[in-house]
Amino acid sequence: MVKKVIQKIRKAAISDPDFEVSTRQLPPRGPETKPMTPVDKDWIAIVAFTIIILAMPWWLQPLGAAYPDLMQKFAIYGIFALGFNLLFGLTGYLSFGHAAFLGVGSYAAVWSFKLFTMNIIPAVLFAMLVAGVLAVVIGFISLRRSGIYFSILTLALAQMCYNLAYSVLTPITNGETGLRVLRDDPRYLDAAFGTEHQGVLLGSLFGERMVGYPGFYLCAALLIIAFYIALRIMRSPYGMMLRAIKSNQNRMIYTGFNPRPYMLTIFIISGMYAGLAGALLAITDPLAGAERMQWTASGEVVLMTILGGAGTISGPILGAAIIKYFENIFSALNDSALASAFSFLPHSVQEFVVTILSPFVGEGWHLTLGLLFMVIVIFLPGGIMEGIRRTYRFLRGHGRGSKSQTDLQAAE
Amino acid sequence: MSTNDRTSLSRRSLLKASAAGASVLAAPHFFIKGAYAAEYCNMPTGDTVTLGFNVPQTGPYADEGLDELKAFQLAVKHLNGEGDGGALNTFKPSNLKGNGILGKKVAYVSGDTQTKSDAARASAKRMIEKDGALMISGGSSSGVAVAVQSLCQETGVIFMAGLTHSNDTTGKDKRRYGFRHFFNAYMSGQALGPILAQEYGKDRKAYHLTADYTWGWTQEESIKDATEKLGWETVQTVRTPLGAGDFSQYLTPVLNSGADVLILNHYGSDMVNSLRQAVQFGMREKQVNGKDFQIVVPLYSELMAMGAGEAVKGILGTANWNWQLDNDGTKAFAKSFGQEYGQPPSQAAQTCYAQTILYANACETAGEFTPPAVIKALEGFEFEGLGNGKTLYRAEDHQCFKPVLVVKGKENPSNQFDILEVVEVVPTEQVTYDPSIFGGELGPYEVQGC
Numbered sequence: 001m002v003k004k005v006i007q008k009i010r011k012a013a014i015s016d017p018d019f020e021v022s023t024r025q026l027p028p029r030g031p032e033t034k035p036m037t038p039v040d041k042d043w044i045a046i047v048a049f050t051i052i053i054l055a056m057p058w059w060l061q062p063l064g065a066a067y068p069d070l071m072q073k074f075a076i077y078g079i080f081a082l083g084f085n086l087l088f089g090l091t092g093y094l095s096f097g098h099a100a101f102l103g104v105g106s107y108a109a110v111w112s113f114k115l116f117t118m119n120i121i122p123a124v125l126f127a128m129l130v131a132g133v134l135a136v137v138i139g140f141i142s143l144r145r146s147g148i149y150f151s152i153l154t155l156a157l158a159q160m161c162y163n164l165a166y167s168v169l170t171p172i173t174n175g176e177t178g179l180r181v182l183r184d185d186p187r188y189l190d191a192a193f194g195t196e197h198q199g200v201l202l203g204s205l206f207g208e209r210m211v212g213y214p215g216f217y218l219c220a221a222l223l224i225i226a227f228y229i230a231l232r233i234m235r236s237p238y239g240m241m242l243r244a245i246k247s248n249q250n251r252m253i254y255t256g257f258n259p260r261p262y263m264l265t266i267f268i269i270s271g272m273y274a275g276l277a278g279a280l281l282a283i284t285d286p287l288a289g290a291e292r293m294q295w296t297a298s299g300e301v302v303l304m305t306i307l308g309g310a311g312t313i314s315g316p317i318l319g320a321a322i323i324k325y326f327e328n329i330f331s332a333l334n335d336s337a338l339a340s341a342f343s344f345l346p347h348s349v350q351e352f353v354v355t356i357l358s359p360f361v362g363e364g365w366h367l368t369l370g371l372l373f374m375v376i377v378i379f380l381p382g383g384i385m386e387g388i389r390r391t392y393r394f395l396r397g398h399g400r401g402s403k404s405q406t407d408l409q410a411a412e
Numbered sequence: 413m414s415t416n417d418r419t420s421l422s423r424r425s426l427l428k429a430s431a432a433g434a435s436v437l438a439a440p441h442f443f444i445k446g447a448y449a450a451e452y453c454n455m456p457t458g459d460t461v462t463l464g465f466n467v468p469q470t471g472p473y474a475d476e477g478l479d480e481l482k483a484f485q486l487a488v489k490h491l492n493g494e495g496d497g498g499a500l501n502t503f504k505p506s507n508l509k510g511n512g513i514l515g516k517k518v519a520y521v522s523g524d525t526q527t528k529s530d531a532a533r534a535s536a537k538r539m540i541e542k543d544g545a546l547m548i549s550g551g552s553s554s555g556v557a558v559a560v561q562s563l564c565q566e567t568g569v570i571f572m573a574g575l576t577h578s579n580d581t582t583g584k585d586k587r588r589y590g591f592r593h594f595f596n597a598y599m600s601g602q603a604l605g606p607i608l609a610q611e612y613g614k615d616r617k618a619y620h621l622t623a624d625y626t627w628g629w630t631q632e633e634s635i636k637d638a639t640e641k642l643g644w645e646t647v648q649t650v651r652t653p654l655g656a657g658d659f660s661q662y663l664t665p666v667l668n669s670g671a672d673v674l675i676l677n678h679y680g681s682d683m684v685n686s687l688r689q690a691v692q693f694g695m696r697e698k699q700v701n702g703k704d705f706q707i708v709v710p711l712y713s714e715l716m717a718m719g720a721g722e723a724v725k726g727i728l729g730t731a732n733w734n735w736q737l738d739n740d741g742t743k744a745f746a747k748s749f750g751q752e753y754g755q756p757p758s759q760a761a762q763t764c765y766a767q768t769i770l771y772a773n774a775c776e777t778a779g780e781f782t783p784p785a786v787i788k789a790l791e792g793f794e795f796e797g798l799g800n801g802k803t804l805y806r807a808e809d810h811q812c813f814k815p816v817l818v819v820k821g822k823e824n825p826s827n828q829f830d831i832l833e834v835v836e837v838v839p840t841e842q843v844t845y846d847p848s849i850f851g852g853e854l855g856p857y858e859v860q861g862c
Contacts, residue, residue, distance in 0.1 A: 068541055069534060069538060073534065176626070176654055177529070177626040211566075287559060287562075289530050291528045327531075328534060328535070331469075331524045331535075332521060332522060362469065363474070
């Protein structure tokens with residue numbers, strides 16, 4: 001019975017353009033090639049994704065973003081947005097309090113460093129566990145409602161967590177100053193195994209300190225695993241159920257399903273993704289501050305997802321990268337940097353260009369981001385991924401047959 | 413989506429992909445090894461040396477941050493021998509030659525701390541990892557200063573703190589690679605206490621509103637200690653979130669508490685808002701316990717006083733420096749800053765300017781850029797001519813000791829920049845303390861580096 005229903009939903013999904021991402025069939029590629037199945041495409045997507053992520057130190061070079069800290073941020077916020085998208089993209093439930101899980105994950109990881117060991121494995125597991133438990137609580141309460149009420153409930157609960165972390169729970173969180181790893185923390189496991197820490201205390205994986213490039217590759221590896229799991233969830237019958245919740249919850253209830261357990265499960269999974277991202281933030285930089293839980297941080301992940309393309313698998317990661325890029329690179333451009341960038345122009349023109357552009361860089365990076373966001377939402381409601389898809393279709397319409405497989409994968 | 417489909421990905425392509433993946437994974441280590449083999453972080457190799465100026469450009473301390481950035485730019489100009497040289501002409505003992513630092517032209521990069529520890533560290537990391545900054549300076553919040561300072565210790569880059577007033581910066585969170593020119597909350601308490609007793613009497617009841625982070629906590633503690641020693645009573649201390657905007661909910665209970673002095677441990681736009689609202693509430697006209705109700709701002713800033721307007725008149729506080737001080741260093745710096753930007757510098761600007769000059773001079777003194785040598789040149793360094801009179805960089809905690817100003821909002825300002833008057837210059841001896849009272853340890857000279 002269940003199988004039948006799932007098949008039905010799947011059939012409906014295939015004929016529904018909304019589901020295009022998951023089950024879109026490739027057009028026939030000439031008589032001699034076998035049509036590719038979605039699973040083939042998934043594997044190619046994963047391999048392509050792996051290569052793109054691991055090759056970031058090279059292809060980001062011309063963009064000025066190929067330094068470990070920013071690439072770590074790309075990967076970490078990619079995981080965060082990926083998890084958020086599992087909830088929002090699949091079920092349409094817009095959580096406005098996801099930063100709470102990120103922050104709690106960070107705090108849990110730092111506490112693991114303080115109490116247990118500087119090894120990162122317990123930190124990651126502990127952070128995901130704590131974030132998961134918090135997700136059970138918040139999810140149980142807020143999933144009673146849907147739509148805007150759900151958003152408001154999650155926002156309210158997350159702000160509550162933020163204020164608790166900021167003031168009431170100061171003994172646990174160290175308030176605004178932020179929780180740091182100190183030399184005189186107990187670290188019972190390290191003490192039991194007699195591990196001594198030389199120099200600065202940093203998260204380590206069997207002796208390798210997780211900062212700089214090793215830190216980036218750790219985050220990248222976890223991002224790839226997270227990507228794979230997200231893809232499997234989206235393709236699974238369970239993912240289909242979640243899509244069913246998005247398209248018509250009533251119909252699903254009439255067929256005899258209770259959507260609540262499905263919802264709660266994906267909410268917890270999504271929360272654990274955020275917890276993992278929070279743990280990685282604390283691992284690459286052993287400090288946890290309350291500002292990570294603020295509503296602006298929750299809003300940021302919504303922006304990332306919508307900017308990249310909600311419901312697509314790689315869109316949120318792209319969105320996360322763009323926002324972090326703006327925050328770190330655009331905010332650092334100053335007038336003198338602009339002047340040197342346009343030094344090829346005649347002096348008066350150069351001055352004019354710099355005057356025009358300077359409000360949009362440096363402290364004005366929010367403005368540029370806002371404009372970009374508006375343009376995307378107005379002209380490409382499906383996010384940047386929709387833009388890429390449209391470009392691809394346009395190009396295919398003009399140069400039929402000249403397209404290679406990798407282009408398609410980039411669009412996916 | 414059956415399992416049969418999944419195997420249809422050919423083995424060959426999977427092998428190819430994994431080989432590609434593996435080589436990609438291995439290659440960065442191969443290329444980067446050389447770059448990371450340098451003994452110290454970001455030693456300059458070309459003919460320029462890059463400094464990183466990390467200031468708040470958004471958030472509650474943005475005004476200070478932008479003023480700091482101006483001072484940094486001016487300092488870079490002067491170090492490179494451009495402009496009129498400013499306080500470089502009055503600074504002594506000086507090894508600066510006006511041709512950059514050790515013959516290398518000074519370049520700089522800037523970033524936005526957003527007054528958040530996370531963002532500040534991300535920005536500092538960018539400067540260190542990408543831009544190759546040799547030294548990080550700036551910041552207008554102690555929370556940020558403490559966070560960035562410990563990052564700099566980890567990576568082996570010297571941090572010349574900007575405006576940070578918490579005792580922790582050179583107290584329990586002090587670091588070998590961190591230096592502070594600005595004064596601290598303890599000094600404010602020591603300087604301000606006697607003046608408060610003299611002006612307002614010895615049997616006062618104080619009510620504290622405190623910004624809820626490291627600076628607010630230590631300032632509240634220092635002022636409380638100093639005033640209680642004089643016989644004051646502390647009625648209550650209330651913590652307010654940073655950047656709260658509206659303080660009316662915190663101000664309402666003050667008048668019913670029986671307190672007759674309100675102490676605002678706020679800074680930046682928080683200070684502007686809470687002070688203005690307190691004045692709007694009519695607190696300054698009130699009589700409590702038969703005495704005039706008073707408001708005290710332990711840490712003053714000119715930019716903040718400009719923002720608060722009329723509200724600051726007659727209000728006491730302390731400052732690190734004021735552009736109207738009568739000494740050569742101050743005059744030279746204020747003149748040069750005024751010519752460049754058309755307004756007098758704030759104390760935030762002065763401390764950042766001084767820090768940049770001091771760092772450059774320490775490199776010249778050491779004759780090299782390696783951090784341990786520069787640190788040793790700064791430790792115990794005695795100088796004058798940067799505007800604060802005779803100053804000592806104490807080796808034990810990297811804190812500068814110099815006279816502290818007790819200031820008051822002017823009743824009849826002659827122009828929009830003439831807001832504060834100096835009530836007293838408290839001599840260095842009165843604000844000096846034993847470095848061991850705050851605990852903490854500086855840590856090693858040699859660190860693994862970035």
